[in-house]
Every structure is written in C-alpha cells, then in structure tokens.
Amino acid sequence: MFRSLWFDGRLRAVLAQVLIACGFAGVVGWLFWNARHNLMQRGIAMGFDFLGEAARFPISEHLLAYQPTDSYGRAFAVGLANTLYISLLVIVVSTVLGFLLALARRSRHPLVAAAATVYLEAIRNTPLVVQLLFWYSVVTLNLPAPRQALEPLPGVFLSVRGLFFPSVSWTGDLVPLAWAAGAAVVLLGARFVYKRRHRAAGARGWPWLALAAGLLLWGAWQGQVGLQSQAPVLRGLNFLGGASFTPEFSALLLGLTLYSAAFSGEIIRSGIAAVPRGQWEAARSLGLRPWTTLRWVVVPQALRIIVPPMTSQYLSIIKNTTLALAVGYPDLSFVITTTINQTGQAIEGIAILMAVYLSISLSVSLFMNLYNRRINRTQRP
Incomplete structure (x- = not known):
C-alpha cells in the first residue's frame, strides 16, 4: 500500500507542497517570535493599538480632511488617498504621452523620430530619483515669485509656490x-x-x-x-481661490509622468510594430486613411501585445510613488515612515505598507488580466 502511494506522482507533489508550506510557516513563526522577544526586551509592545492614538504630525497635502489631532489610522487613509491620486494621474497621462511618443518614434520625418529617440534613451537610462530631484529643484528654485508668476494660459499661473489654475465646483443639493x-x-x-x-x-x-x-x-x-468656476487671484504674496498643485506634487507628477511615458512609449511602439505589414497594406488598398487604419485596424490588434507588458508598467508606476519621499510629497510611505519614527512600531508599519501595496498591485493585475482576456477572446461564429 505504502509502495503504491509513494510511486503516485500526484501524491508526492501534494506532499512536497505541504512540506514547503509548513517550512515557510515555521520560518515566519520563528521570525515573529524572535522579533516579539527582542522588542519586549526593549519595552516596545507589538500590536496595532497605536492606530487609534493621535498622530500629532501635520500632512501638508490631503484629499481627505485631516488634523494633527486625528488618529494614525486616519493619517494612513490620507496617505493612501494621496498615493492613489498621484498613481491614477501618472498612469493616465503617461499612457497618452507614451502613445504620442510611439507615433513620433515611428514617424517618417527624421527630425521628429530623432527627437523622440533622444528623449526615450535619455529618460530611460537616467535614475528616476535623479530626475525627481532635478524637477524639484527646477520648480522650487528657478521659478519666479508669485508677483512675477508665469501665465502660460489665461488664468493659469506658475510660480515658486506651485501651479494655480481655475477650479469648478458644484452648487445646490447633490x-x-x-x-x-x-x-x-x-x-x-x-x-x-x-x-x-x-x-x-x-x-x-x-x-x-x-x-x-x-x-x-x-x-x-x-x-x-x-x-x-473660480479663478486664482493674486492677494499679497500668494494666490487665493481656484485650485493648485504644490511644488512637491508638481515635481512628482512631472518626473513620474515623463519617466513612465518613455517606457510606455516603447511598449506601445513594439506592439504597433508587431502587427503584420499586410494589415497596413490591406487597409490602404481599401482606401482608408493612415489615422483611420491606425485606429480601427492596427491598434485593436496591437492591444493584445501591449496590454500584458503595460500591466507591469502600471505596477511599476504605483511602486515608484514611494520615491515621493525624495521631494517631500506626503504619500503613504511618507506617513508610515513618520509614524514609525514617532511610535517605534516598525514591524506593524512595514506590514501595513506591504499589505496595502500588495492589495493595490493585485487589484490592478486582476483588472488588466480581465481586460486582456476580453480583447483576446475568440469571437464565436
């Protein structure tokens, strides 16, 4: 009986997986016990009770209402909202800019193609943190004061205090x-x-x-x-009214967008180049214009190749937001780092940070995989 069970390949595979899982659980348990023992010797209690205590530190930018007297849990929620906000903006803008860069790289005009190539190679081969520090120094040091602010568009002002532009708000009962x-x-x-x-x-x-x-x-x-609508107006040494982006947010948005667009552009360009040349020729023989061919013939086929690597690119964008520490933007990692410095709850803080980013990454992967399955699904006759 035991001989027959031993030579059962399926049973051996299950047994190996069980042993590996038990070994992994044992290692995690030992690490937890060792960390708990060392922290107790130093008088540091483990647990998440600190989430209900007052945070006692300000957050310069927040989409959600926040006061220093709020709890650490509220501060984490504010940091998470900031992280999701910047990630969504960078994903949308970098995708659009990447598509334009892909078309420029494929352009028949030598100057346009060369300019796109130089941009892509320069951005992709420079560390992201260096680019963030560069844009932050440009925004904070080389822009004029509010009284001499630049006005690239009517009602839009760019100064050392940030970017100010008109805002639109709802009135009435929603x-x-x-x-x-x-x-x-x-x-x-x-x-x-x-x-x-x-x-x-x-x-x-x-x-x-x-x-x-x-x-x-x-x-x-x-x-x-x-x-x-409400437009920003100069009052004293700063602008009042309207909406604004702080220098930290502007530098992070600009740096992450330009960096991510370079990688997205190469992904999109490779997907377009993978479509057989015969598809272009067939569309041209039917009298379709180049833009119509690109929109209705080439891009739908290229999406099957573009979506899988773009999933990894979107995940990289979300994880790269942790570099907001370099420019002082208060994202989730910034809030958790400050919390660890105040409370000493390093294990709990890192565990929350890992769990949040893991949940976000799995959610993005699930959505992109569902979309990829939809565009790759074979149509029934």
Missing part, C-alpha cells in the same frame, strides 16, 4: 442628482445585461441613453445643481 445617477447606472446596466443574454445586437441604444440623460437632468433640476 442628493437628488446622486439618486438619479444611481438609477441611470442601474438602467444602463439592465439594458446591457438584456442585450447580452438575448443577443439583441440590432437593438437601438439611443432611447436608453436618452432616458438616462433625462434622469440626470431631472436630478439636477430637483436639486438646483449648477457649476461655479
């Missing part, structure tokens, strides 16, 4: 509009599910869209919702 928006989403979702289940390919979608738009207009009318 509750009816929120309910109407929810009803519109449910309506369009029901229409999508019905179309998928009943294969109603020829069903017209504009009546549903018109009904959803009508719901939104009704909600806006009920709450007297409107839009109000």
Whole structure:
C-alpha cells in the first residue's frame, strides 16, 4: 500500500507542497517570535493599538480632511488617498504621452523620430530619483515669485509656490442628482445585461441613453445643481481661490509622468510594430486613411501585445510613488515612515505598507488580466 502511494506522482507533489508550506510557516513563526522577544526586551509592545492614538504630525497635502489631532489610522487613509491620486494621474497621462511618443518614434520625418529617440534613451537610462530631484529643484528654485508668476494660459499661473489654475465646483443639493445617477447606472446596466443574454445586437441604444440623460437632468433640476468656476487671484504674496498643485506634487507628477511615458512609449511602439505589414497594406488598398487604419485596424490588434507588458508598467508606476519621499510629497510611505519614527512600531508599519501595496498591485493585475482576456477572446461564429 505504502509502495503504491509513494510511486503516485500526484501524491508526492501534494506532499512536497505541504512540506514547503509548513517550512515557510515555521520560518515566519520563528521570525515573529524572535522579533516579539527582542522588542519586549526593549519595552516596545507589538500590536496595532497605536492606530487609534493621535498622530500629532501635520500632512501638508490631503484629499481627505485631516488634523494633527486625528488618529494614525486616519493619517494612513490620507496617505493612501494621496498615493492613489498621484498613481491614477501618472498612469493616465503617461499612457497618452507614451502613445504620442510611439507615433513620433515611428514617424517618417527624421527630425521628429530623432527627437523622440533622444528623449526615450535619455529618460530611460537616467535614475528616476535623479530626475525627481532635478524637477524639484527646477520648480522650487528657478521659478519666479508669485508677483512675477508665469501665465502660460489665461488664468493659469506658475510660480515658486506651485501651479494655480481655475477650479469648478458644484452648487445646490447633490442628493437628488446622486439618486438619479444611481438609477441611470442601474438602467444602463439592465439594458446591457438584456442585450447580452438575448443577443439583441440590432437593438437601438439611443432611447436608453436618452432616458438616462433625462434622469440626470431631472436630478439636477430637483436639486438646483449648477457649476461655479473660480479663478486664482493674486492677494499679497500668494494666490487665493481656484485650485493648485504644490511644488512637491508638481515635481512628482512631472518626473513620474515623463519617466513612465518613455517606457510606455516603447511598449506601445513594439506592439504597433508587431502587427503584420499586410494589415497596413490591406487597409490602404481599401482606401482608408493612415489615422483611420491606425485606429480601427492596427491598434485593436496591437492591444493584445501591449496590454500584458503595460500591466507591469502600471505596477511599476504605483511602486515608484514611494520615491515621493525624495521631494517631500506626503504619500503613504511618507506617513508610515513618520509614524514609525514617532511610535517605534516598525514591524506593524512595514506590514501595513506591504499589505496595502500588495492589495493595490493585485487589484490592478486582476483588472488588466480581465481586460486582456476580453480583447483576446475568440469571437464565436
């Protein structure tokens, strides 16, 4: 009996996995016990009780409301919101800029192609932290004072205090509009599910869209919702009103975007180049213009090659936000580092940081894999 079990390859594989898992759990347990023992000898208690204590440090930029009297848990939430905000902006802008760089690299104009090549090679072969420090020094040292601020566009001002631009805010009661928006989403979702289940390919979608738009207009009318714009105005030594990007945020956004766009551009260019030349020639024989060919023929096929490496690029962007420490932007790593310095809870802080970034990375990977599976799915006849 034991001889037959031993020669069972499947059983041996399961047994090997169990032994490896037990060994890994034993190593983790020993590390935990050793760290706990050493910390207790130094009078440092382990646990996450400190999350409810007052943080007692300011956060210069925050999307969520925050005061130094708030808890460490609230400070972590503020840092996480800042991290997600900068990551989303960099991903969107660098993808668009990368697509333009890919087209420039493939341009037949020698000057455009050479300029794109020089940019890509220079950015990709320079450390990111050096670029961040360069842009931070440019923003903080070489820009004029607010009274002599640059105005590249009407109402947009660039000075040593940051970037100031007009803002748009809602007025009125947003509750009816929120309910109407929810009803519109449910309506369009029901229409999508019905179309998928009943294969109603020829069903017209504009009546549903018109009904959803009508719901939104009704909600806006009920709450007297409107839009109000506010432009920044120079008052004293700084601008008041409108929206603004601080020098730290501007340097981080500019540095990460330009750096990530170089890698995204090469990924997109390789995906476009992988599409067979015959596809271009076939589209040209049908009389399609180059831009129409690129949009409807080449890019849909290139996405199957572009999406997998772009997933890794997006994950790199999220992880590169930890370099915000170099320019002083208060992201999650900045908040956790400050917390560790104040409380001494290094293991807990690093564990939270690892868990958060792991969750974000797995979520991005899941979304991109689902999208990749959708565009690679073979259509049924």
